[in-house]
Amino acid sequence: MKPIKVGLLGIGTVGAGTFNVLARNQEEITRRAGRGIEIIAVADLNTARANELTGGKCKVVADAREIVNDPEIDIVIELIGGYGIARELVLQAIANGKHVVTANKALLATHGNEIFAAAQAKGVMVAFEAAVAGGIPIIKSLREGLTANRIQWLAGIINGTTNFILSEMRDKGLDFDTVLKEAQRLGYAEADPTFDIEGVDAAHKATIMSAIAFGIPVQFDKAHVEGITKLQAVDIQYAEQLGYRIKLLGIAKRAVVNGVEGIELRVHPTLIPAKRLIANVEGAMNAVLVQGDAVGATLYYGKGAGAEPTASAVIADLVDITRLATADPEHRVPHLAFQPNALTDIQILPMSEITTSYYLRLNVVDQPGVLADLTRILADATISIDAMMQKEPADNETRTDIVILTHQTQEKNVVAAIAKMEALSTVLGEVTKIRLENLS
Amino acid sequence: MKPIKVGLLGIGTVGAGTFNVLARNQEEITRRAGRGIEIIAVADLNTARANELTGGKCKVVADAREIVNDPEIDIVIELIGGYGIARELVLQAIANGKHVVTANKALLATHGNEIFAAAQAKGVMVAFEAAVAGGIPIIKSLREGLTANRIQWLAGIINGTTNFILSEMRDKGLDFDTVLKEAQRLGYAEADPTFDIEGVDAAHKATIMSAIAFGIPVQFDKAHVEGITKLQAVDIQYAEQLGYRIKLLGIAKRAVVNGVEGIELRVHPTLIPAKRLIANVEGAMNAVLVQGDAVGATLYYGKGAGAEPTASAVIADLVDITRLATADPEHRVPHLAFQPNALTDIQILPMSEITTSYYLRLNVVDQPGVLADLTRILADATISIDAMMQKEPADNETRTDIVILTHQTQEKNVVAAIAKMEALSTVLGEVTKIRLENLS
Incomplete structure (x- = not known):
């Protein structure tokens, strides 16, 4: 079978890594994919550097549109980054019936719904393993x-x-x-x-x-x-x-x-x-x-980053697309894991509604009754205490740190309790709040 | 699209887990797969227990051949284990054009080449995520x-x-x-x-x-x-x-x-x-x-084990097969990752040829010259020492332990050196040898 033809947009760190790994492991990758994968064109504003990196082994152009509109190209790799031109190019590649591989998390997190819908409508794949956690196949x-x-x-x-x-x-x-x-x-x-x-x-x-x-x-x-x-x-x-x-x-x-x-x-x-x-x-x-x-x-x-780890994810996507390019679109893995018509509208909660535990650090005046005031505020807010640590004041100091770990509670309860604590004359400055997860 | 039809061979721990998870998460799984996945028949010698576990929701038979030969069934899950009847049933299922999902590592490690070749010839898939490390998608x-x-x-x-x-x-x-x-x-x-x-x-x-x-x-x-x-x-x-x-x-x-x-x-x-x-x-x-x-x-x-973690892997395979069932076989992921005609004949090395580091523990008579003898034996074998630890003898004891960590060397060198050490009158009993890997 003829090699699948790939155009690369942006040959910076990850682009160069992708080019190099694909060349170095060409034989091994072809043994897996059952078909060669060939970068035939690279677009980068710095054409001199692009020519140097590719060593004359493929076409180099300054204008990414040349690649996106090249009828010979099956897959476009977008490694430009950002939301502006990258979005335009990805959408144009999709409109031209090309599959897209991208490492651009900013683009997908903000314009993903539009991009996946366009890809779905056109029957092409947008793959993005490299967008999250580099080479880890998460x-x-x-x-x-x-x-x-x-x-x-x-x-x-x-x-x-x-x-x-x-x-x-x-x-x-x-x-x-x-x-x-x-x-x-x-x-x-x-x-x-x-x-x-x-x-x-x-x-x-x-x-x-x-x-x-x-x-x-x-x-x-x-x-x-x-x-x-x-x-x-x-x-x-x-x-x-x-x-x-x-x-x-x-x-x-x-x-x-x-x-x-x-x-x-x-x-x-x-x-x-x-x-x-x-x-x-x-x-x-x-x-x-x-x-x-x-x-x-x-x-x-x-x-989670770096030239070759990220290239590892980009190329895994190329292999997947190479395998599935001829499959009918409805049998491919859906972009967002669930079939597009099966997404749900479960709402993302406002932060005030989330539940977790908290680490609170307060700088307090070292005098009797401070702890009683703090624990009363927490008890009134029905926040129970998991652990508490009061540091000895340093020599010649009248202030000290109190650290409190709470059990699980809603964020809004803690925010309200902190406001009351900060209103105490014995609590100095702001209360430091860091969330705590048991992950079990 | 009509649900894909599955037959389950063996409803022990993992089989019951598979049945339960598939029922419990049916909606979520269908949203992902784009098609229902339905266990329509279970074979188990203990039909009473099988009937109890499946609650009358599917056919229960004692003879696994009934499932393997059932023209209605698209995928057979083999959870019987062992090399005997399991091998026969898997090969028969393949011969009948059914895809197979198995958790049977013993079977695949010993008869995998035969099974994968049969599946390849017949154009069906044999999936085995559950055979290694339970629910981890390794x-x-x-x-x-x-x-x-x-x-x-x-x-x-x-x-x-x-x-x-x-x-x-x-x-x-x-x-x-x-x-x-x-x-x-x-x-x-x-x-x-x-x-x-x-x-x-x-x-x-x-x-x-x-x-x-x-x-x-x-x-x-x-x-x-x-x-x-x-x-x-x-x-x-x-x-x-x-x-x-x-x-x-x-x-x-x-x-x-x-x-x-x-x-x-x-x-x-x-x-x-x-x-x-x-x-x-x-x-x-x-x-x-x-x-x-x-x-x-x-x-x-x-x-790496347990009913539901292993079921997680079995069902992931069912979803993959459901997606790829209609794809042409040459675009599926090859059983052993590489295309069947692209396997290599790199040899597996005999243990004497492997290279690693070693932990050696010797029980020795606590007298001058012992360490000199040991280090001389290692030096003669060109094995260099990374660390050494000699324990104080216990009270009233004349023997003590010496522990040596070596740098990397070939197994045969260490085996030869150990034979020489054991021949020393000051070395008591056998030398304990444990391999050491830096994993970096």
């Missing part, structure tokens, strides 16, 4: 490996930059700003790290996984997004003393509020029991923990 | 998720019984026999635990994974199989003191010996650095670590 596992299950929740370390920063903060006791600079120097954080450290990238990925897990449309605008920029070294230490690690988790979870089913979709720093396997995922590594009703907990771990 | 991940990669090695904790026993031995400092009895009492070990504790079950699974990883036929007869029955509590303690855990690993690895490529296929107790994620997989859980040249290391973790 999309395939969720979408095909766990089809027997009603997924109850998933929680993932799905941003390597923030996990690297948190690991370093813990290991070396350094504060966020210092470690961020180090991460930038080492290439683990970008010059503008906003999307990573503010949790936006993780929220894009959590949004995509929530759709696949529960059979709902992608709804990034309803996700709660909270990064790690306000985390203090002292919270990491206190968490450690209590037997927890702090990780930035992307969480998607079924919940029932007032008898109505809803979905929690949230990204925030989270205390996790240190003995959990996922609590021990360090450095820039990624891991996703999925709870299904039949299988129980399964975990998927690996590199 | 077959799918290896076969479809990592298609971009040249797999370099994989190492798995793929037998829950032995992992439970090793975890208990470490946690409680108990010896093997005591913990085995406890495991039997708790239902983690069978009345006849031979296949588990002697490593045979793990070797079946490792054999299947080796085929998929490297594109070779299944060759169980060439696997090195070593169980945990000879492990002593003291070795687990010494390993711990040196920073290692002992796990029963199934290992499949590319190696080059004298310029010729070969495959190491081996199951044995293994020291692993305690800080590795897989070293912290405790109790009856399973995990498989896979090293690909592009993706690096990925790890898959979950329950």
